Amino acid sequence: MLIDNAVTGFRQRNTRQDTEKGKTSDIIKPENKQKPSVINWASLRENKAKHDAMKWAGLPPIEKNFYRESSRTASMSQEEVELWRKENNNIMCDDLKEGEKRCIPNPVCRFEDVFDDYPDIMANIRKVGFQKPTPIQSQAWPIILQGMDLIGIAQTGTGKTLAYLMPGFIHLTSQPLSRDQREGPGMLVLAPTRELALQVEAECLKYTFEGIKSVCIYGGGNRRGQIDVITKGVDVVIATPGRLNDLQMNNFINLRSITYLVLDEADRMLDMGFEPQIMKILIDVRPDRQTVMTSATWPDGVRRLAKSYLKNPMIVYVGTLDLTAVNTVEQRVIVITEEEKKAFMQDFIGSLNPKDKVIVFVGKKMRADDLASDFGLQGIPVQSLHGDREQCDREQALDDFKTGKVRILVATDLASRGLDVHDITYVFNFDFPRNIEEYVHRVGRTGRAGRTGKAVTLVTKDDWRVASELIEILERANQVVPTELIAMAERYKQFQIRKEFAKDIRRPQRKPPK
Template sequence: LCNTCCVSFITGRGGTKIKELEDSSGSRIKVTRGTYESEVKIFGSIDVQNKAKMLIDNLVTSSGQNCVRGKTLDIINPENNPKKPVINWASLRENRAKYESMKWAGLPPIEKNFYKESSRTASMSQEEVELWRKENNNITCDDLKEGEKRCIPNPVCNFEDAFEHYPDIMANIRKVGFQKPTPIQSQAWPIILQGIDLIGIAQTGTGKTLAYLMPGFIHLTSQPISKDERGGPGMLVLAPTRELALQVETECSKYAYKEIKSICIYGGGDRKGQIDVVTKGVDIVIATPGRLNDLQMNNFINLKSITYLANEADRMLDMGFEPQIMKILIDVRPDRQTVMTSATWPDSVRRLAKSYLKNPMIVYVGTLDLAAVNTVQQKVIVIPEAEKRAYMRTFIKSMKPKDKVIIFVGKKLTADDLASDFGIQGIPVQSLHGNREQCDREQALDDFKKGKVRILVATDLASRGLDVHDITHVFNFDFPRNIEEYVHRVGRTGRAGRTGEAVTLVTGNDWRFASELIDILQRASQV
């Protein structure tokens, strides 16, 4: 026991002294303060306790205070010192497979292979296949399975070759009026319909969404058990932004197949409404990772029923969603089929793909590392920071009546500032960034799509999921934070077979990107 007024000599400021005493002696020391007297308990072996007691006695003596009285310090016998439980990690690792099998026991089997190769596709010679791939944006394919490689399926050159056995899908395609599949669709469909995991790399606006949605519809409706018996959704699409998630849902609704129900779950939306729809039962969930993680952790959604997973990987990593994705995948059965799409293929995306796809095939449309945009004329203007606004005003004045432009900026404040400037000049404009309410963002996109405004000022948030086919120009007022982002921005124009123009302002602060930018321009033969 000791006077309470002397406890500070033993504990020190913020407990630093007691930590020193514990480190020096190897003991654990607990101080219980009272009104007049405090109790000091020392835990550990007898030798360790005696050493700690001696150190405390010396500390108190050197302070010149008569702190310790009566029974000096409580010595706790080792046998009375409760030990912390020790986790047997070796045992857990050894039994991991057993625990995993217990977790997934009782789930219904999955059917994955629904591909019936048409005679026309099967009759293509190797030379014809290679020529077709070269003429269709230089498609390259690879099997990432270790060991013996599988045969890469021939591409399907028209819709009938892929879906002739699915009349409902063919009817939807004819209704929309598509003439033929895009290159990524032609090569992806035979792979996915065989039940093989796929990584699809292609520039934005090339039909990647339908590349996984169409086979997903077939997968969902062809399982051994009916969707009513499944006990939850069968297909999950992960997207980094609400704009992209909403775009995927629009595509889903447009090609609705056999009364499949879908829902879009995203932060900023009506959480209670989303929970109500999910708990009543849906077939496809399109979600941003944050909100899905929220519903998952609160047991509002059953992910064990998911058998088909698609991930729009663009921006997932640089928006910091990897931890949420990993939490989501804990509850998705490991024998699922997985499709991952991206416009770029940097090391970070490769690492993510390796962690949750099993023996995938990969299809690249265009270049290997960055899908350089060949349908866009790219102009780079080197300019002082102070002259950027004047140049932009000149550019806007030179636009034709039917031109439509996105002006990309680096900060939300800049977006509001430029939009305000245009408003003062009487020029109709909308802005799109993360600080705007969801209803305002949707209104801004709707006005831009319908042509009510022909200028949209946006942050990079809008460079995902902005599905507007008639954008004629992209104007990079601020240079993006990395070269992948540049590719995504520029890909907002020149979509769906059209050509476009991108103007990028480069200041002295942006020189670190010069070599990568030159590389992109060289690949597009624009240097």
């Protein structure tokens, strides 16, 4: 309807213009004019439905519900459930299905409550030494194992990866069609960055189950090697959208067999402009799949993505849907001039203990190299991480940092997500990030898995546009708000008022009607 109206309006405007130029209807006879063609949308929709039915005909059935609720979980009263959710970072749940709402499953308090029938998974959990499920895991596992689509919103470092991996393993190995008979992978995890994709692969290998084979494919890696692994047969594909789209368009991978799909850090994928690639990829993923979407924030773009690609999902969010930093991190904000930043950082680095481990976040790749060179000239072991480094150098930098060979990593926002190093004690924001969401993700690199950490952030007068949002983040986490930051926010607010006032003065006044 919108297109038909636009076409009609375009023709009417052209007709008026021709008339104004002195052309009359005598020059172009009405009978000689071709009637505008009208798009038959009903026919197009019918043809699409027929095409879809033909495309997905003959696919093997999917099993989705594998959940057996333990007697302990089933016996929880409503008061016990509400108390558990409140004590575990205020877990909130909702059913986004339109119409009659479904019953939200009780959370699981112990690993045995959900994986008692899977001794291999329990053995891996005991080997790692986890004591109990994290809040997002305790509520997500019963929902996913019942076969429902899920949106999981939780802060960084709260166990979202295992929240979807464990049910994914069970889903893969419990299908009516055996893994040997399947014509492609059964599980796909889309991640925004190489670092996060490699991190998910490491978790996948750590908790391997019944010989499940996985591959990580990403731009900058060995393309031929990735193709060789995929063509030999894998169960799980962990991929960045760009490289997966490349292999899909060249028919190196068959996605029709995917029955379990994960969109990990969906907000970051949208920030990086991956939505067109995601749309192309999902055209070839069967529509009756089970889909899990995770995110640390819940902006409008992620809501749109969820509405497009998930069917009647449930949503679980830990804490609040308002943007907030992890509550295990002490945040300190310093208002400073640009010229003083390097000296302040040198004093900070000099005050560290030998066992401290720090990520220094900067805004530009060149700045990362400059600071890393400065540290090197002082004899301080350091590594840098940014997009211009070769993939092998990036992987070496991460490995040196994780193993403790270096205790300082200078990085761009490439490391703000997907970097899971548990013993990071400090995050040092040399440059403030481009938006407040990225600040939250940077802070989340420390204080992970129940540990505490500290974040030091330098703010200059050029960062005044984010001062109000930063104050809100600090207040939600009960952190100290510097008076200079409050003054900066007020100045920016007054600047915006003056700017709007000046616009109104310059705007031409409409003449009153005659």
